[in-house]
Amino acid sequence: MKTKAAILNGPDQLPIIGELDLKLESNKVMVKVMASALNHRDVWIKKGMYGGIIYPIILGSDGIVEYKGGLFLINPGLNWGNDEAFHGSNFEILGLPSHGCFAEYVQIEEKYLHPKPDHLSLTEAAAIPLAGLTAFRALFAKAQLKKSDKVFISGIGGGVALFAMQFAIANGNEVYVSSSSTEKIEKAIALGAKGGFNYKDEDMDKQVLKSVGPMDVVIDSAGGKGFSKLVNISNKGGRISIYGGTVGKMELIPQKLFWNHVSIYGTTMGSDQDFKEMIKFINFHKIKPIVDEVFPIQEIGAALLKMENGQQFGKLVLSNSF
Numbered sequence: 470m471k472t473k474a475a476i477l478n479g480p481d482q483l484p485i486i487g488e489l490d491l492k493l494e495s496n497k498v499m500v501k502v503m504a505s506a507l508n509h510r511d512v513w514i515k516k517g518m519y520g521g522i523i524y525p526i527i528l529g530s531d532g533i534v535e536y537k538g539g540l541f542l543i544n545p546g547l548n549w550g551n552d553e554a555f556h557g558s559n560f561e562i563l564g565l566p567s568h569g570c571f572a573e574y575v576q577i578e579e580k581y582l583h584p585k586p587d588h589l590s591l592t593e594a595a596a597i598p599l600a601g602l603t604a605f606r607a608l609f610a611k612a613q614l615k616k617s618d619k620v621f622i623s624g625i626g627g628g629v630a631l632f633a634m635q636f637a638i639a640n641g642n643e644v645y646v647s648s649s650s651t652e653k654i655e656k657a658i659a660l661g662a663k664g665g666f667n668y669k670d671e672d673m674d675k676q677v678l679k680s681v682g683p684m685d686v687v688i689d690s691a692g693g694k695g696f697s698k699l700v701n702i703s704n705k706g707g708r709i710s711i712y713g714g715t716v717g718k719m720e721l722i723p724q725k726l727f728w729n730h731v732s733i734y735g736t737t738m739g740s741d742q743d744f745k746e747m748i749k750f751i752n753f754h755k756i757k758p759i760v761d762e763v764f765p766i767q768e769i770g771a772a773l774l775k776m777e778n779g780q781q782f783g784k785l786v787l788s789n790s791f
Contacts, residue, residue, distance in 0.1 A: 474572035480517025532570030600628030759783030
């Protein structure tokens, strides 16, 4: 069948609205996409800086869909595998190599459909899947978050960082954040963070230790030279979950790791069980995602450029009305 979609035809281009043929695979169902959301993954693919890119491709890992009269979230982490500790060799993310949610219709296996939380609007629900799953696993499955833990989240403003903050606050934890933007720090405090620090300050780690003390759990997506500061602020037995590397190569002093028994966990997305537990957690605590702006899908180019420029505080969502 043909579907209207935002189609990416090459690197360093913006998606264009058009039609694409979708051949329904025997193990999948075709569902109507009501709303979708952007992730940094979409930006990297647009820039041609991602492995295994094929063209044309419909991007979009996040979606809220209609199926058999009901509304469902899609778990975009496909074929996780049998080991909860890590994904298997067949793992892939919806939106590349398989066509994603920036379309009128998307095909998906029924097992990846999960009922929409009743307390959320369509656009709020669309914001959850990839970022929410990544944050939930980083906190709970990897860092083994306890209610007594003090939590530090770097780069507040992005989707995963904000979900991590919301989840930790809902869990009863004391949460601190970092950003280069005073405005973003102030917004995070208004949402329940206890305080914030400018990661561009050379002595940020000293400021943290002097004012609020060491952190039990740290969530990071940047890496780079600043990562050593996150090690410095980690408590004895501290756990650091890193889910991205936007800045690049890290510089570490091994002695600070082994002397303080600090653990560093790499994490990507999450398992099917993680997704189910995340939805259960969101339902129980009635968590509402932070949505920065909702765009009509015809303005997907503007949404991608806003994300690329780091202007958002929260998720950028698309209304899939063609």
